[in-house]
Amino acid sequence: MTATYRAVVLARRPQGDPVPDDFAVVEMPVLPLSPGEFRTRNLFVSLDAGFRNWMNEGSGDAVLPAMPLGQPVMGLVLAEVSESRHLDYRPGERLMARFAWEEQSVSKGADFIARLPGTFRFSPSAYLGVLGDTGMSAWFGIEIGAPVRGETVLISAAGGAVGSIAGQLAKLAGARTVGIVGNEAKGLWLVDSLGYDAFVVRGVGNSLVSGIQRACPAGVDLYFDNVGGAILEAAITCMNECGRIVMCGAISGYGATTPQPGPANLFDIVLKQLKLQGFMTHMRHDRYPEVRAALAALLESGKLRNPEHMLHGIAAVPAAFADLFSGRNLGKTIVTL
Amino acid sequence: MTATYRAVVLARRPQGDPVPDDFAVVEMPVLPLSPGEFRTRNLFVSLDAGFRNWMNEGSGDAVLPAMPLGQPVMGLVLAEVSESRHLDYRPGERLMARFAWEEQSVSKGADFIARLPGTFRFSPSAYLGVLGDTGMSAWFGIEIGAPVRGETVLISAAGGAVGSIAGQLAKLAGARTVGIVGNEAKGLWLVDSLGYDAFVVRGVGNSLVSGIQRACPAGVDLYFDNVGGAILEAAITCMNECGRIVMCGAISGYGATTPQPGPANLFDIVLKQLKLQGFMTHMRHDRYPEVRAALAALLESGKLRNPEHMLHGIAAVPAAFADLFSGRNLGKTIVTL
Numbered sequence: 001m002t003a004t005y006r007a008v009v010l011a012r013r014p015q016g017d018p019v020p021d022d023f024a025v026v027e028m029p030v031l032p033l034s035p036g037e038f039r040t041r042n043l044f045v046s047l048d049a050g051f052r053n054w055m056n057e058g059s060g061d062a063v064l065p066a067m068p069l070g071q072p073v074m075g076l077v078l079a080e081v082s083e084s085r086h087l088d089y090r091p092g093e094r095l096m097a098r099f100a101w102e103e104q105s106v107s108k109g110a111d112f113i114a115r116l117p118g119t120f121r122f123s124p125s126a127y128l129g130v131l132g133d134t135g136m137s138a139w140f141g142i143e144i145g146a147p148v149r150g151e152t153v154l155i156s157a158a159g160g161a162v163g164s165i166a167g168q169l170a171k172l173a174g175a176r177t178v179g180i181v182g183n184e185a186k187g188l189w190l191v192d193s194l195g196y197d198a199f200v201v202r203g204v205g206n207s208l209v210s211g212i213q214r215a216c217p218a219g220v221d222l223y224f225d226n227v228g229g230a231i232l233e234a235a236i237t238c239m240n241e242c243g244r245i246v247m248c249g250a251i252s253g254y255g256a257t258t259p260q261p262g263p264a265n266l267f268d269i270v271l272k273q274l275k276l277q278g279f280m281t282h283m284r285h286d287r288y289p290e291v292r293a294a295l296a297a298l299l300e301s302g303k304l305r306n307p308e309h310m311l312h313g314i315a316a317v318p319a320a321f322a323d324l325f326s327g328r329n330l331g332k333t334i335v336t337l
Numbered sequence: 338m339t340a341t342y343r344a345v346v347l348a349r350r351p352q353g354d355p356v357p358d359d360f361a362v363v364e365m366p367v368l369p370l371s372p373g374e375f376r377t378r379n380l381f382v383s384l385d386a387g388f389r390n391w392m393n394e395g396s397g398d399a400v401l402p403a404m405p406l407g408q409p410v411m412g413l414v415l416a417e418v419s420e421s422r423h424l425d426y427r428p429g430e431r432l433m434a435r436f437a438w439e440e441q442s443v444s445k446g447a448d449f450i451a452r453l454p455g456t457f458r459f460s461p462s463a464y465l466g467v468l469g470d471t472g473m474s475a476w477f478g479i480e481i482g483a484p485v486r487g488e489t490v491l492i493s494a495a496g497g498a499v500g501s502i503a504g505q506l507a508k509l510a511g512a513r514t515v516g517i518v519g520n521e522a523k524g525l526w527l528v529d530s531l532g533y534d535a536f537v538v539r540g541v542g543n544s545l546v547s548g549i550q551r552a553c554p555a556g557v558d559l560y561f562d563n564v565g566g567a568i569l570e571a572a573i574t575c576m577n578e579c580g581r582i583v584m585c586g587a588i589s590g591y592g593a594t595t596p597q598p599g600p601a602n603l604f605d606i607v608l609k610q611l612k613l614q615g616f617m618t619h620m621r622h623d624r625y626p627e628v629r630a631a632l633a634a635l636l637e638s639g640k641l642r643n644p645e646h647m648l649h650g651i652a653a654v655p656a657a658f659a660d661l662f663s664g665r666n667l668g669k670t671i672v673t674l
Contacts, residue, residue, distance in 0.1 A: 262599025269615035278606035
């Protein structure tokens with residue numbers, strides 16, 4: 001009997017927000033390695049809403065190719081080399097790699113891979129969250145937005161993987177930090193556990209604007225946008241003169257099957273002299289070691305918390321990914337294998 | 338019989354793009370001056386699309402109050418003091434002032450006023466265009482966008498007062514300059530008279546995108562937005578990675594009676610790591626003297642041209658203002674009185 005392992009494949013292209021049935025858990029045969037290949041045992045799978053972006057037909061771009069149907073879904077994993085016919089990788093080495101949602105991976109070393117230290121000062125899963133892409137996203141966004149003492153920073157998807165770190169970094173910069181969340185419980189968690197000053201429960205139209213205005217009586221100086229759409233529009237309405245908006249993602253748009261109209265109040269960008277800047281964390285690989293060291297120092301000193309939403313077993317992946325879009329997670333979603 | 342002068346009043350609030358009948362030319366009585374007042378004879382009226390913004394009910398903001406119905410329309414004029422009971426203003430002095438569309442004005446000196454030099458090296462009308470707000474807008478926009486040699490700069494409303502100067506400044510910075518215009522004749526004028534490298538005639542949807550792509554084979558590095566709306570959307574589609582967009586105005590939105598949805602492709606701001614920055618020329622008064630000197634030096638050296646669309650008599654003002662919105666002007670529209 002051939003040995004097998006389990007992988008999550010893209011069963012069909014999601015329409016709008018992903019649902020668990022867009023994915024299937026399948027058994028894959030363990031094949032012998034060819035020269036130049038190595039095999040990993042994958043320890044943790046990172047779930048990142050941004051990958052939704054490459055699940056559409058023809059969605060390939062400069063960053064990543066579109067994901068093929070029926071193949072394991074591309075994602076970030078923390079892996080340990082279990083067997084190697086590759087000169088640069090030895091069994092026992094731990095890697096953070098853009099492999100796939102699968103229990104084992106085979107690589108030629110050409111994928112995006114970062115080597116992890118031999119000993120860990122933190123749970124190794126931190127390398128997928130606060131010390132991985134999501135922590136980097138939070139760092140780069142706050143660096144670009146550059147909040148200072150006394151300013152008000154508004155963050156959407158504030159309880160998500162990026163927002164939960166970004167809010168803490170803004171607070172460390174001395175800003176008043178306000179999170180937009182999907183429900184009251186998440187808001188209370190932000191305030192109690194992560195030091196957010198206030199929160200706004202996501203609504204629609206004017207109710208969101210007035211909620212933001214109540215939570216930000218001095219207006220918004222920096223808006224850290226993780227969602228786009230109607231929340232971006234409401235935030236623009238609440239921005240102060242010369243405010244900044246950093247655009248890290250647009251979870252509200254990832255699932256759109258047709259293009260969604262943008263905010264109707266873009267002329268406020270002129271009237272209020274706003275600055276908007278988008279950024280792609282993946283495009284800043286050269287700065288990962290430096291930023292990872294800075295974030296690790298904050299973790300060690302206890303100034304930064306690393307909230308993780310842990311689930312167990314590869315079969316948990318499809319629902320956990322779908323849950324990112326309904327905002328059920330508190331912090332970074334990680335599946336342990 | 339009382340002496341009178343003529344003024345253009347706001348007869349009704351424009352619906353969408355302004356039409357001549359939104360305004361009326363009325364006779365006003367010449368009243369005696371009170372102490373602390375001075376009177377001007379107005380020599381030139383500057384027509385600026387941006388003032389449309391304050392013609393709506395309740396449109397007052399930090400920059401200007403909403404214009405009242407039945408009163409002379411707020412605007413920029415070049416004026417000569419004709420009579421004064423104000424200690425700081427003497428007959429014969431020339432001013433650039435935010436007065437109104439009228440043959441004479443009376444002021445207490447509290448309005449926005451800049452004194453002009455006693456002798457002119459240029460037509461005094463230049464102080465309303467290239468050396469006035471529109472020249473400043475072009476300068477600040479190009480300064481923020483900071484094009485460099487070899488980059489492609491795309492400018493909308495390129496034949497208008499701001500665009501006709503901005504294109505020349507981008508060219509002086511060494512960039513390839515492409516203008517979006519309403520018709521072929523205007524495009525040819527940009528290339529022949531102002532040194533633009535290419536032009537695109539405004540269309541809708543994909544035809545505009547493909548027009549921009551043809552005119553900008555290396556993509557767009559800087560988009561100087563004077564219009565917003567569908568043209569902004571098309572420009573975003575054509576932007577290069579890490580491109581910049583400066584937002585100077587939004588003529589397409591000034592006339593909107595209901596909020597217009599914004600571009601549907603704002604997620605490109607994230608994917609392409611774009612920077613957008615809006616600015617209000619009026620908020621940068623402190624820099625006018627310095628920038629005016631720099632623009633005057635360029636004019637004197639012959640490196641910058643000052644295209645003016647001159648009309649005559651106060652009765653020409655309503656149609657000339659409406660024409661700004663259909664793009665009939667070539668360069669800065671000035672009415673001589």
